[in-house]
Amino acid sequence: MEKNFEDILAEELEKHKIKYSKKEISDLRFLYELLLEYNKKINLTAITEPHQAARKHFADSLLPLKSELFPPKTKCLDIGTGAGFPGLPLAIFLPECDFLLLDSIAKKLSFASDAIKKLGLKNVKIKVSRAENLIREENETRESFDVVFSRAVASLPVLIELSLPFVKTGGHFIAFKSKEAENELRDAAFAIKTLGGEFETIIGDHERNLIIIKKKNPTPEKYPRRNGVPEKRPLRETKNDAS
Numbered sequence: 001m002e003k004n005f006e007d008i009l010a011e012e013l014e015k016h017k018i019k020y021s022k023k024e025i026s027d028l029r030f031l032y033e034l035l036l037e038y039n040k041k042i043n044l045t046a047i048t049e050p051h052q053a054a055r056k057h058f059a060d061s062l063l064p065l066k067s068e069l070f071p072p073k074t075k076c077l078d079i080g081t082g083a084g085f086p087g088l089p090l091a092i093f094l095p096e097c098d099f100l101l102l103d104s105i106a107k108k109l110s111f112a113s114d115a116i117k118k119l120g121l122k123n124v125k126i127k128v129s130r131a132e133n134l135i136r137e138e139n140e141t142r143e144s145f146d147v148v149f150s151r152a153v154a155s156l157p158v159l160i161e162l163s164l165p166f167v168k169t170g171g172h173f174i175a176f177k178s179k180e181a182e183n184e185l186r187d188a189a190f191a192i193k194t195l196g197g198e199f200e201t202i203i204g205d206h207e208r209n210l211i212i213i214k215k216k217n218p219t220p221e222k223y224p225r226r227n228g229v230p231e232k233r234p235l236r237e238t239k240n241d242a243s
């Protein structure tokens, strides 16, 4: 018999030793169906086939659960969440942690907003803004999250500048990266040091890697630089200076 979305998802989670309940799997199934419905109207994802979606969106989003970074009350931020990945699957599995899903495109967040309502998730909020703007306009967000993560948003030097300013000293940033993780890490060494971070570990295999950065020191106030600058002039030694 052909395997369905739930079977593939369960199989993937077991492979990664991530515990799950029937309710969590059925909530993810609901989220998948809602995603397909919205995807007819808004272009949210090219990955719609059940096996691919179960692996590449849903199980992939839950990989941070292999770390021990999520005790109850952990305050999490998902930068560039798009349709809510990885933030929504993680929020379903971690009802005692709080999540803010951030994206600059309101249309994409309309899906996440509806999903939060329909799934009755009490631990998730959404915000339409660019990371560089949010931290300036709402200064209390600076250095206020225990864990910040980001999937498929930018190269690591750029992500470090967008994310580490939000992380509390002692907290962590998790970057979802492919097999190029080691190279990206080398390229981001200067940005990590400049923003107050320190490489902690990589969790993963040859296909998918989670790069985990610990915040050791507060980030200098001048970071992140203004809107668009982190992408245009990624922080690298010698060539670039903060402006």
Ligand code: SAM
Pocket (backbone or CB within 6 Å): 079, 080, 081, 082, 083, 084, 085, 086, 102, 103, 104, 105, 108, 129, 130, 131, 132, 150, 151, 152, 153, 162
């Ligand atoms: N994280 C989701 C995923 O893995 O499916 C979405 C990835 S999508 C390729 C990148 C998203 O990042 C887009 O929705 C874009 O609007 C958002 N984004 C890019 N730069 C951003 C910034 N500076 N602040 C907030 N969101 C940003």
